[in-house]
Amino acid sequence: MTRCSHTDQIEITELPAEVAGCAECLADGGVWLHLRICLTCGHVGCCDDSPAKHATAHARGTEHPIIRSLEPGEEWCWCFEDEVGMLIPQIKGRTKIPPSPMLSR
Numbered sequence: 347m348t349r350c351s352h353t354d355q356i357e358i359t360e361l362p363a364e365v366a367g368c369a370e371c372l373a374d375g376g377v378w379l380h381l382r383i384c385l386t387c388g389h390v391g392c393c394d395d396s397p398a399k400h401a402t403a404h405a406r407g408t409e410h411p412i413i414r415s416l417e418p419g420e421e422w423c424w425c426f427e428d429e430v431g432m433l434i435p436q437i438k439g440r441t442k443i444p445p446s447p448m449l450s451r
């Protein structure tokens with residue numbers, strides 16, 4: 347089984363109390379389905395089921411390898427480099443997120 351070798355790039359171990367949504371979608375007037383946070387810099391982007399896939403775009407553009415889901419009840423992380431999912435118990439906190447603009451209209 348593949349193991350992630352990038353956990354030394356995790357800088358965010360405390361999740362923000364609240365986020366407004368996907369950073370780029372908010373700037374562009376776009377919509378997102380689910381939110382992911384970059385564990386290197388804290389960038390909030392949208393998932394691959396969202397039209398613009400900003401979380402993946404952020405990872406590719408910055409080489410920040412690991413995201414964590416911000417969806418309620420979801421604690422999984424994903425490494426884009428190793429393409430492996432994992433749980434990282436060191437990440438603390440729970441983030442309040444707004445409802446998806448794709449679902450609420």
Ligand SMILES: [Zn+2]
Nearest residue numbers: 350351352425
């Ligand atoms: Zn990795």
Ligand SMILES: [Zn+2]
Nearest residue numbers: 368371392400
């Ligand atoms: Zn987005």
Ligand SMILES: [Zn+2]
Nearest residue numbers: 384387389410
């Ligand atoms: Zn980042």
